[in-house]
Amino acid sequence: MAQNRIETPWTLAWRRFRRHRMAIFSLGIIILLVALALSAPLLVRLGWIPDPNLQPEGPNLAASYFLPPGTPGHPLGTDELGRDVLSRLIYGGRISLLVGFTVALSSVLIGTLVGAIAGYFAGRAFLFFAGPASPTYRELLGRGGLAVVLLSLVGLGTALYLFYRTEPGTALLGFAGALLAAYLLNRLPGLGEKLARALWYGFSWALLLGFAGLIVDVARTLAEPGMARGDLSPIELAGYYLAHLGALALLAFGVVGRIALDVDVVISRIIDFMLSLPGLPILLVLSAFMRNPESALGKLTASLFGEAASVAIIILILVVFGWITTARIVRGLILSLREQEFTLAAQALGVSETRIVFRHLVPNAIAPIIVDATLQVGLAILVEAGLSFLGFGIQPPVATWGNMLTGAQDYIFYAPHLAIFPGLAILLTVLAFNYVGDGLRDALDPRSRV
Amino acid sequence: MLAYTLRRVLQIVPLLFFISLVVYALVALQPGDPLEALIFANPRITQEEIEELKKAYGLDQPIHIRYFKWLGLALQGDFGLSRTYAIPATEFIFQQRLPMTLLLSGTAFLLAVVIAIPIGVYSALRKYSLADYVITFLAFVGYSTPVFWLGIMLLLIFAVWLPELLGRTEPIFPPGGYVTPGLDPAEVGFWPYLKDRIWHLVLPAFTLSVISMASWTRFMRASMLEVLSQDYVRTARAKGLPERVVVYKHALRNALIPIVTLMGLAIPGLFSGAVLTETIFSWPGMGRALFDALVEKDYNVAMTALVFLALLTAVFNLLADLAYAVVDPRIRYR
Numbered sequence: 001m002a003q004n005r006i007e008t009p010w011t012l013a014w015r016r017f018r019r020h021r022m023a024i025f026s027l028g029i030i031i032l033l034v035a036l037a038l039s040a041p042l043l044v045r046l047g048w049i050p051d052p053n054l055q056p057e058g059p060n061l062a063a064s065y066f067l068p069p070g071t072p073g074h075p076l077g078t079d080e081l082g083r084d085v086l087s088r089l090i091y092g093g094r095i096s097l098l099v100g101f102t103v104a105l106s107s108v109l110i111g112t113l114v115g116a117i118a119g120y121f122a123g124r125a126f127l128f129f130a131g132p133a134s135p136t137y138r139e140l141l142g143r144g145g146l147a148v149v150l151l152s153l154v155g156l157g158t159a160l161y162l163f164y165r166t167e168p169g170t171a172l173l174g175f176a177g178a179l180l181a182a183y184l185l186n187r188l189p190g191l192g193e194k195l196a197r198a199l200w201y202g203f204s205w206a207l208l209l210g211f212a213g214l215i216v217d218v219a220r221t222l223a224e225p226g227m228a229r230g231d232l233s234p235i236e237l238a239g240y241y242l243a244h245l246g247a248l249a250l251l252a253f254g255v256v257g258r259i260a261l262d263v264d265v266v267i268s269r270i271i272d273f274m275l276s277l278p279g280l281p282i283l284l285v286l287s288a289f290m291r292n293p294e295s296a297l298g299k300l301t302a303s304l305f306g307e308a309a310s311v312a313i314i315i316l317i318l319v320v321f322g323w324i325t326t327a328r329i330v331r332g333l334i335l336s337l338r339e340q341e342f343t344l345a346a347q348a349l350g351v352s353e354t355r356i357v358f359r360h361l362v363p364n365a366i367a368p369i370i371v372d373a374t375l376q377v378g379l380a381i382l383v384e385a386g387l388s389f390l391g392f393g394i395q396p397p398v399a400t401w402g403n404m405l406t407g408a409q410d411y412i413f414y415a416p417h418l419a420i421f422p423g424l425a426i427l428l429t430v431l432a433f434n435y436v437g438d439g440l441r442d443a444l445d446p447r448s449r450v
Numbered sequence: 451m452l453a454y455t456l457r458r459v460l461q462i463v464p465l466l467f468f469i470s471l472v473v474y475a476l477v478a479l480q481p482g483d484p485l486e487a488l489i490f491a492n493p494r495i496t497q498e499e500i501e502e503l504k505k506a507y508g509l510d511q512p513i514h515i516r517y518f519k520w521l522g523l524a525l526q527g528d529f530g531l532s533r534t535y536a537i538p539a540t541e542f543i544f545q546q547r548l549p550m551t552l553l554l555s556g557t558a559f560l561l562a563v564v565i566a567i568p569i570g571v572y573s574a575l576r577k578y579s580l581a582d583y584v585i586t587f588l589a590f591v592g593y594s595t596p597v598f599w600l601g602i603m604l605l606l607i608f609a610v611w612l613p614e615l616l617g618r619t620e621p622i623f624p625p626g627g628y629v630t631p632g633l634d635p636a637e638v639g640f641w642p643y644l645k646d647r648i649w650h651l652v653l654p655a656f657t658l659s660v661i662s663m664a665s666w667t668r669f670m671r672a673s674m675l676e677v678l679s680q681d682y683v684r685t686a687r688a689k690g691l692p693e694r695v696v697v698y699k700h701a702l703r704n705a706l707i708p709i710v711t712l713m714g715l716a717i718p719g720l721f722s723g724a725v726l727t728e729t730i731f732s733w734p735g736m737g738r739a740l741f742d743a744l745v746e747k748d749y750n751v752a753m754t755a756l757v758f759l760a761l762l763t764a765v766f767n768l769l770a771d772l773a774y775a776v777v778d779p780r781i782r783y784r
Contacts, residue, residue, distance in 0.1 A: 222522070280722050288744060413610060427599070
């Protein structure tokens with residue numbers, strides 16, 4: 001009997017989702033769009049649509065430009081170079097969906113990770129810095145002192161080398177590698193934790209030294225021309241000496257002091273900071289920056305992705321801003337979930353913290369995360385189209401819905417179809433994702449019952 | 451409350467410092483330096499002259515030094531010259547471009563408020579009626595539409611299709627700009643001039659307002675429904691108050707509370723989101739200025755605009771939080 005079947009929350013959710021007619025309809029549209037995007041090369045090979053970048057050749061070229069929709073062989077007409085609009089639309093859909101899904105998935109994964117860490121460790125400060133003469137470090141020296149000192153010096157040396165002798169990109173990679181090394185050390189039985197901390201403190205010393213050095217460096221360079229002329233104003237002179245004094249005080253503190261940081265506070269500040277950035281303009285700046293062929297980053301993306309570099313760049317910069325919403329949602333949920341009895345039970349059983357976060361807490365927050373992911377697909381497609389439209393996104397000849405519209409405005413008097421169809425495609429796709437998100441929100445809400 | 455406000459105001463200072471630092475780094479590391487155009491224009495330029503120019507512009511120094519130099523001058527109100535227009539960047543942004551953006555964003559904001567609130571309330575009062583479904587659908591379409599495409603479609607309709615249909619040669623609404631070129635208020639009189647300005651404002655303002663309009667309608671509806679199910683609304687009804695008083699005095703006032711925050715938070719977005727609208731309608735505003743500055747590597751202008759937008763965002767975030775406390779006495783900040 002049907003009543004005897006066990007109903008998981010997912011079957012219940014599916015039943016509720018099915019009742020949302022627009023959502024089901026939209027889901028059908030999305031599946032259709034995905035199928036169309038996946039099969040595009042096949043359609044070209046079958047000869048059903050021409051190649052999206054195929055330009056007509058022959059004596060009377062003008063006759064094949066700006067053909068209106070309904071022309072035989074070109075159901076949606078041709079563009080200013082005689083390329084088939086329908087084919088470009090289908091190929092543009094490949095890019096839009098690729099960008100949408102990749103951005104949403106990466107943003108949600110990163111956002112969930114960051115939000116979960118912030119929420120779970122909120123209120124518990126981590127020792128970020130401990131000077132060589134601080135009580136914490138002296139305690140660490142107790143057993144295996146020599147190994148501790150050696151590892152700290154290795155950390156200090158590596159960090160200083162990375163800061164002063166390498167490109168920013170390499171430094172970042174090196175820093176990530178060192179963090180990984182510390183993490184792996186931490187997992188070693190016995191002295192592992194001690195050694196990991198030793199390595200990390202060495203690194204933190206370099207951070208402090210580097211910061212003090214930066215202050216002095218800036219003060220010196222700014223004051224240099226004035227000093228050479230001997231016309232520094234008293235305020236400037238005071239600033240110059242104050243900077244030196246500050247750096248010295250920082251170093252003195254660094255010998256004996258400790259700095260504890262609450263991960264949650266740090267992450268929340270970063271989120272506040274990101275939210276204060278003017279969104280679209282910053283995306284424009286970031287996009288131009290990443291495409292710089294002279295910078296290390298520009299070289300890296302160009303060598304990694306070749307032709308598709310602009311797609312990769314767009315995905316990257318959308319993820320830079322995309323994780324924030326997810327992180328805020330997940331952080332809030334985890335903050336309340338970690339106070340509940342099942343978390344206490346898991347802690348009492350001695351379950352590891354990683355396991356508590358990812359097996360006990362995050363699965364309980366999955367419903368809003370899924371809804372957020374769906375909405376982010378639509379948003380990413382919209383923003384990508386906007387950036388590509390402005391010429392700061394995906395570059396021609398790769399066809400996208402956004403860059404198909406770039407020139408379209410100039411032709412609206414005699415070729416309005418060039419402006420209509422790409423925009424309709426964006427609208428339809430984004431609308432479908434928003435409706436599915438809405439349906440999921442209702443379906444996954446445990447308070448609503450069928 | 452005062453202590454809270456002061457603390458938040460003080461927090462804006464380090465925030466702006468970090469934002470300007472990040473933005474400066476990004477802008478300064480843009481492809482090609484500002485000298486490129488100069489070098490390009492003079493093919494006989496020697497390497498020494500390039501080095502000298504670099505020195506004169508301070509480009510020979512590392513980026514953190516350049517940042518602090520820029521900061522020192524910026525704190526005294528000197529944001530440098532615009533390379534394209536050869537006037538101070540602040541004069542260009544604040545005197546020429548900001549008023550135009552204020553006009554556009556302000557109109558769009560008002561338009562969104564005036565349309566979204568009544569429609570949202572109506573939609574909530576007629577829950578699950580045909581009108582409600584239509585409004586909900588339109589709201590979904592509204593925030594799924596790419597702004598720039600909407601602009602192009604409005605141009606197509608009002609400058610191409612409708613005039614054709616009506617047999618007119620003139621577009622219904624002008625396709626771009628903020629005033630008919632050469633129109634002089636001294637010549638044509640004040641009212642025709644004002645009409646011309648308003649005519650130019652209609653399409654861009656509507657385009658810019660659509661996303662806010664759509665999302666506020668949805669929020670207003672949800673907030674109103676939430677309030678209408680509260681006990682005090684039932685009490686008001688039970689006392690025999692007229693429905694009008696219940697809805698507009700008891701329910702609407704409370705339903706507006708969360709909307710106020712939402713609107714405050716949306717204002718900076720109206721400024722920075724105007725880039726696309728201003729591009730479509732060739733509106734000489736700040737978003738357009740920023741876009742052009744990035745394309746033409748006019749860094750002083752780009753920095754001025756970006757820092758101003760960041761300040762605006764920070765200030766309106768604060769104002770939204772404070773407004774929340776003012777309109778909702780249950781909220782206490784410490």
